[in-house]
Amino acid sequence: MYDKVFAIFGTVMVFFYLGLAVFLLTTDLFEIDRALRIVLSVPLFIYALYRFFVSYEKIRESFFSKDEDEK
Numbered sequence: 139m140y141d142k143v144f145a146i147f148g149t150v151m152v153f154f155y156l157g158l159a160v161f162l163l164t165t166d167l168f169e170i171d172r173a174l175r176i177v178l179s180v181p182l183f184i185y186a187l188y189r190f191f192v193s194y195e196k197i198r199e200s201f202f203s204k205d206e207d208e209k
Contacts, residue, residue, distance in 0.1 A: 141200040148193035155186035 159182035162175050170178075
């Protein structure tokens with residue numbers, strides 16, 4: 139049960155990290171140098187990609203695999 143909740147939460151966090159990276163790159167809300175924006179956004183993109191693949195595996199495992207208990 140909790141595996142499914144954590145898998146969905148991980149997917150939501152992927153969108154959060156991607157949104158934050160895009161927000162940092164495109165906003166004029168902060169007076170941050172363009173190079174610093176890129177330095178902050180690229181790790182967020184990379185981490186979002188990593189979390190995407192981890193979440194994909196968790197979702198596949200939690201929702202689409204047959205457990206021994208659920209026969």
